[in-house]
Amino acid sequence: MNNKFDALKDDDSGDHDQDQGSPKNCEKEKNEDEDKEQNNAKKKMVVPGPGEHPLQYNYTFWYSRRTPGRPASTQSYEQNIKQIGGFASVEQFWRFYSHMIRPGDLTGHSDFHLFKEGIKPMWEDDANKMGGKWIIRLRKGLASRCWENLILAMLGEQFMVGEEICGAVVSVRFQEDIISIWNKTASDQATSGRIRDTLRRVLNLPPNTIMEYKTHTDSIKAWVDFHGLVTASGGR
Template identity: 55%
Template sequence: MCKFYNLNVPDRRSGESGIHNHVNNDDDDRNQDDPLQPYVPPHEHKLEYSYWMWFSRRPPARELSATTTGYGQALRLVGRVASVEQWWGLYTHLARPAELPPLSDLHLFKLGIKPMWEDPANVNGGKWVVRLRKSQTGRAWEDLCMAMLGEQFMVGPELCGVVLSVRFQEDHLAVWHRTASDIQAAGRVRDALRRILQLPASVPIEYKAHGDCLRASANASTNVNTNPTTNTNATPNTSRHEEERS
C-alpha cells in the first residue's frame, strides 16, 4: 500500500479538476451505465482493476413521498479511475466523511459493477459491515479504499466494492463480495477487513447476504401493497430496507 501514499499527488490534467459536491460533472454527460475504461498514460501506475465511484443520499423518512426517487436513480457517478495517479486526482477532490451530511453514501466498486443488490455481480453475494465512531471513520475509509485498490484483500475477482455510509450517531463501512455461499472466501474478506482496519477482536463485524436483503425488501413492498391505509398520503415504511443497501 505504500506506493499509493508515495504517489499522493493531485492530477493536474486539464478538464479533470472540476469534481465538486461529490459529483464529477464530466461523467454526468455520459451514460452512467457505460463502464467506459479510463485511459492510462504510459507514465502512470496502472491498477490491477479499474474502478468507479458513486455517491448517493437517501432523504430522511420525514421527506419521503410517493414520488421520491428510487435507490437506483439516486446513484450518481463521481468518476472512474484506472491508475494510482487518477485515484489521487479523484480522491483529493472528494468531500471527507466528516463533511458529508447524514444518510450519504460513497461506493467504490470495480468498473462495471453497480452498487446495487440486483447487479449480476452482487445478487448472489453479501457484505461485511462494521460500525465505527465518527472520529474513526475518515482514516478507516481511506485505508479501506487503499486496501481495495492495492489488492490487500487477496481474493481477486471475488471482491466487488467498498461502501462508506454516513449516519447520525455512527458511520458504517462495508465490503461487498460475489459469493455468499463461499464460506472460505467470505471468511478471508472478513479477516482482511479486520486486519486492514486494525479492529480488535471485541469489535463485531456483521454479515448480510444480498439475497436475504432482496427478499426482505420484496416482502416489505408486498405488505404495503396488500395492506393499504386510509391515508392516501401515507408513505411505505421501506426506509430501513433502503438503508440496508449501503
C-alpha cells in the same frame, strides 16, 4: 498501507455512405453503425495515462444521498445514485480522491461507493446478486480513516481473493457510520472468512469489534418486509 499510494498522494466521426438502395449498402451502413458504437464505447473506457501505475482493475466512484424515512424503490434508488467518475491507475485515483469530501465531513444520509468498473452498487446487479457484504458499524469520527484504509487495501489487492471483491461502501448516518465490503459469492465461506480477517487487519480493529456478514438476498428480503415494497435496491 500500500507505499505506491502514499508516495503519489500529493500528485496531483467519419461520415457514412449516403447511397441507399441495395441490400449491400444497407448492410454496410449497419456494420458502420456497429463499429461506431464500439468505438464510442472504447472512448468511454478509462485507461492509464503514459507513465502511470495501472491498477489490476478499473474502478468507479459513486455518491448517493436521500431523505431518511422516504420510501425507496429500485427505480428511485437507481435514479438517486450518481456516478462521480472512473479511474484505471493510481494517479487517476488520487486525482479524484484528493478533491472529494471526506466521509467524516458529509452530512445527513449519504453514501460513497467504490466499485469495479461495470458493477453498479446495487444488490440486484448480476455481479452482486449471489453475494453479500461484511458490515462494520463505527462510532462517529472514525469513518474517514477507516474508509481510506479500506479502499487503499482494496485497490492494492490486499484481500488476495481473486475476483471476489465487487466494491466497498461508506454510509454516513446520524448516530453512527457504516463501512462494508461486497463480494460475489456469499456461499463461499472460506473466501468470506479471508475477507473478514484482512478487513480486521487493514482497519486495525480491536478484537471485540462486531463484524456482521449479510447476504444481499437477506438484505432485499428485509427491505421488502420492512417497507412493504415489491422490489428494493442496495445500499439503503
